[in-house]
Amino acid sequence: MNSAIDTEIAQVRAQIEALRHRKSLLSTSLIGSRRTKLALQSYDSAQKPPGIDRALATLSETSSAIAANNARITAGITAFRVKDPDPNAVNNGKILGVRLDLYSTGQNSFVPPYYLLFRQFEDGVLKLHQHTIPACISLRPILRKHMPTKDEDESAASLPGHSQDLHAFAKGVRKELVGLTTRSDKIEALKQSYAFGAHGRYCVKDVKAYDPGASNIELELRDGTLVKLLLRSSGDLDKVTVRMPQNADIDEKRRIEKAILECSDRIESICRALKDMKQ
Amino acid sequence: MAPKKTLTLPSRDALSHGLRLPSNDPTVFKTLYKLSKPSLIQLATDWCSEEYRDTCGPYINQDYAPEDPDIPWAAANTIEELVELYDEERTQRKGSKRELVDRILEGDWRHGLSLHQLAMAECQSLLDHPTTHRWTAFRIALSPSSKPSSTTTALPPIHAPSFILALHHEIASLIKAHYHITRPPNLPLTLIRIALFDTPYTTTTLTPALLSASKSIFLAFPDGAPFIYISLPTATLKALQADSTTHSLPAFVVKAIPVALSSPQTRYALLPTRLSAHSLSALLALRGATRETGVNGAWAQYADANSTNNALDFTSTPIDQDDAMSLDSEAPGKRTLPLNFGPPPSKRHRSIAAARFGPSGAPGDGKALSRLDITLEDATESASWGPRVRVSFAGAHVFAGIRALVEAGAIDGERMPAWMTGEAGVSVGVVRDGRLEGWEETV
Structure with missing residues (x-):
């Protein structure tokens, strides 16, 4: 019972929020249009209805704000x-x-x-x-x-x-x-891409990106391999280090490195490349 | 029978995590007793876990000699039994903290607390009581002798274990030390505790005299910011303030930090940033990685995502049309308004405080400075003599206090100099012509 009312209230709230947003959009585009401006300016100073001056002031404020935003x-x-x-x-x-x-x-x-x-x-x-x-x-x-x-x-x-x-x-x-x-965006894309693929030995288990400068990333693969990536300032891959568990084959390590380096200008596709690697 | 003599030799090794201290030592008791009860239970449970068992494990009948009847606490037979016991203590909250500490020291860890355990306990107590230590922030900067790097993201690459190895290499010949690295939850930094023992010998047991003379230093590296926060023992701090050439073990270790951070061709130096505070979160807010670090006082609103409008948002009013910043266009001399005109004084004071402080200076803003020391060196008429005036503010949150005084009308908000709003983000400074000197270079 309660929950039904609660959901209804939440729906109405959301609707009010949407309408409010729409109203502010409409009022901005109305006040920003040239027609409105011409219509308001067409009144003679003698027979001006009250409130026109205020409307004109708001109009000039809004148009300068729009101009500033466009410049930005x-x-x-x-x-x-x-x-x-x-x-x-x-x-x-x-x-x-x-x-x-x-x-x-x-x-x-x-x-x-x-x-x-x-x-x-x-x-x-x-x-x-x-x-x-x-x-x-x-x-x-x-x-x-x-x-x-x-x-x-x-x-x-x-x-x-x-x-x-x-x-x-x-x-x-x-x-x-x-x-x-750019680097933060790429890391975010990489994080999202690993959530999808889930099978295969070299599939990415975890993406760790704690660096606020967004240049260092650490990937943990399913078999315990750690991959460290260092990004250039453009967001491209600069260096890669692979640390495999002990008694691992050195050729495997090279293959992983190669697969990662092949997508060095698109780091968000690393997860896919690792997933598609031959076992 | 005379006790068996252990052989002690000078060595360069670090003290091992597993080295146990006698559990009847007052230092050990003091450290544990400082912790809150939930933290104590959590630590005891952690010490029993697989990860820490090697260095922090409890006294279990199956591992040690059969039970000593003199000890009031019966030793557990298995670790699982002990973990259950502490779990029960956590949920039912039966005994007092004193009882719990006694149980740990005389019962479950009667064979001594290891250095690792002591370090964990001290780090936990730092988080339990975040204002007990005084931290000083330094900038890690490339020293002038090394050639400037081409990259502009000039963060020194800090890897805590490698740093510890390098630091140990620097100090090992003089001091025995124990290192502990941890990442506190909820704080974006790496915390390092270094316990210093004034001896060159490897010892299998630490004598009480050595233990009580031991000093611990805390270092914290914030994530993604070229700073280091250092907390020294109070005695060393006082000695260093009196004379910067003081020779003491902690001071020696601090001197070794930039050397340990450096590598061939890249030399780093620690530059003072004129900021000390009692809370780590204040340091993170003033010398951390976020965009709030560079704007303080009234300017803090520029980092406030809610008040700065997005370039695609055509509906709200922008803040950078100086209405938000400037005060009423009233000359500073004319303060006395007739009471029946204008807003009531308290409201006026509040709006002045809002203009001068912006969103900063609020009690919970995380930029709490406990002390502000300012030397006033304003130019005086006579060139030969001028008074040296030092002003110190102390309290839980100095700038929140000043803001409250402005709001109450005790301080004239319009004529108040900007350093009183905390816009410089420093805790020590020199004021000339009403302005703080040269703080921009330090932060």
């Missing part, structure tokens, strides 16, 4: 300004933010954006203040290359052609992030 989707690197609330901040709290948007094919959506926030000094020098880049990506080498700071050693800063290049820096960081996302 197409450019991937966008900049914005914020004010540092710190009363002692340099240059009146001028902060330049850089937002990095990336698409993940595995998740079929954009990942939550990454941010770089720079303090901007009076002379235009930027200094990295806060960022949301995970620690497995080392920012220092990229910073050193493109964003020399005043208090770093003089020789590096005074080199000809070595000036501050925010665009190159953001591109460098984004490249690393794209690599990280």
Whole structure:
């Protein structure tokens, strides 16, 4: 009895959620359309019905938000300004933010954006203040290359052609992030692919990927063999190590290595390759 | 009959897991008594399991001499019997913790607790009472002498057993040590406990004097982040703070860590990151692998997936249009609003606190710092003399406390410097011109 009501309530809740989503979609597309804008602007200032001004304000807000989103989707690197609330901040709290948007094919959506926030000094020098880049990506080498700071050693800063290049820096960081996302996607695909195949001696029993940098993976095969994979930043296979149980045949080890190396640019097909290996 | 003399020789071997300590030693009792009762039962059950039986096994009649009538606890005949007994204790909760410890030390492990058992117990007590140790975070960085690597994912490859072998190679000639590696559940890190004994000799039994003088160091390597957290005995820490050239065994081991991490052509160094805390989860939040590590204080909202909008989400309002960050456009001097205008003060204070702290500074945010030491070196009128002012904050969660004071109106939230919001993520620092100096390089 209770459970029937509960399921009904859950259904209604889901329906409300779906309708709410649809309403917000419809209202966004309605308010974003040119026709609405023209219709609202066609009123004379004398005989304006009440509320038109507010509608026009919402409309311009929405259209600028849509424009910003379009810029983010197409450019991937966008900049914005914020004010540092710190009363002692340099240059009146001028902060330049850089937002990095990336698409993940595995998740079929954009990942939550990454941010770089720079303090901007009076002379235009930027200094990295806060960022949301995970620690497995080392920012220092990229910073050193493109964003020399005043208090770093003089020789590096005074080199000809070595000036501050925010665009190159953001591109460098984004490249690393794209690599990280690609590797995570590939590992996720590998994890999902092993769930299907279940027979055969060399079939994958477990996929262990604890590395937050998504470069190291460990596969455990049915017969106890351990396979360690090291990925390049592009997501391709870099190195493979096979450790078989004792008293195993060295030729077997070579065969496993060969089968894995053959799918080095598509690591998500390793499980299938191992399953199809001749016994 | 005189006791049989055991031959002791200087050697370079590590102390073995199975080396047993006398169970009537006060150090052993203290270690076990620190644990909670469920943890004790779990440990005792683990020690009986197949995996640990070789080094941690209990006193069983069939393996040892027949029962000694003087001991109040009857020894079990088989391991299964003992496991059942502890299971029963777990479900029925009959005896007190004291009784349980007595039973372990005088009954089931009357033949002594092995070094492995002691290490497991100490690691468990660290997890039972997560704020008892003071941890300091260091960055593992390539030292300037080694050539910069071409890869940008410059995490040092850390494999705990290999690291231990290398570390042992460095320190073995001076110290006898016992190593224990474990991965605590729910924490993304590898924990290493090193027990140091000040002797070069191999011993089959450890004398009580040696045991009580032993020191243990904890090291923790967070997953996927180039940091190491070190917890030293309090005495060493104090000595090191007073004089960094102190010669003591733990300090010697800490010096050997970067050497052990290095390999030919790649030399690593440990750089201080100006952060010490009592909780491992705070260190993981401030010097860990997640995207929250680099944004603190008001900026923490940039790591908050709920408040940052997706590029494909056309319906919500973006946060990076500085409304969320900036305060009311009111000059700092004019604070006294007429009461009948504007929101009531408490609400206003709360909104100021929200603007200055963002989502951080909440009691349960996992970034609890127990201490914040700041030296104020602001420029004064006279160049020759300036006061040296040191400010220390202490408490369960310093920044949550400051936030609460802002919300209550005790601290002026608008004129408060940013280092009081914890945006630097450090626990020690120098303030010049109202800003923390040079912390960006350390984190």
